[in-house]
Amino acid sequence: QKEVEQNSGPLSVPEGAIASLNCTYSDRVSQSFFWYRQYSGKSPELIMSIYSNGDKEDGRFTAQLNKASQYVSLLIRDSQPSDSATYLCAVRVTTDSWGKLQFGAGTQVVVTP
């Protein structure tokens, strides 16, 4: 079983709609969770981090964390064509306090005009 799992997509979203991305993880005591956006041919850039159960909002992005169910999700409201990218979920494994991250393979999002 992979430690961090994401649907590979592509997730096709009409412009202006909400994109919903999910990520599940296997280490029950993982504490830190991050969402990165990666445009084709580019490096990942951090868009959201979340550490506590519940929702965290930043502009059009909302991260949701449910530690009991071991999933973290990302909502993108009012999706724009510029949101078309691959979104990587990253989880900090607690066996290593120095910050190693486990990455999912990413979900490709395609926003259609």
Add this chain to the structure above:
Amino acid sequence: DGGITQSPKYLFRKEGQNVTLSCEQNLNHDAMYWYRQDPGQGLRLIYYSQIVNDFQKGDIAEGYSVSREKKESFPLTVTSAQKNPTAFYLCASSMAGGPGYSNQPQHFGDGTRLSIL
């Protein structure tokens, strides 16, 4: 501006050749990391370093070597022992680890794309 600089952007390796990828950061981060990304796949950790003169193997260290002689620099050598080196290589850095820094994210350079001639 603070950031992570990787060079070169593109690199070609001949059969039996070692090549070195450069990574420099001016973010004053203690920890640095090297990842490999293959098409359609996530990031896999090659090596990481928490402090100068110390580094640890990641999940796919075979065929690679690193050094950490300065806080700012963490070069990666792809040796001839790495038979399938074609990939996108990403360097990252973060604040020092430890229980007080577990929420610190990693920040990435622009990457180096390595291909075999």
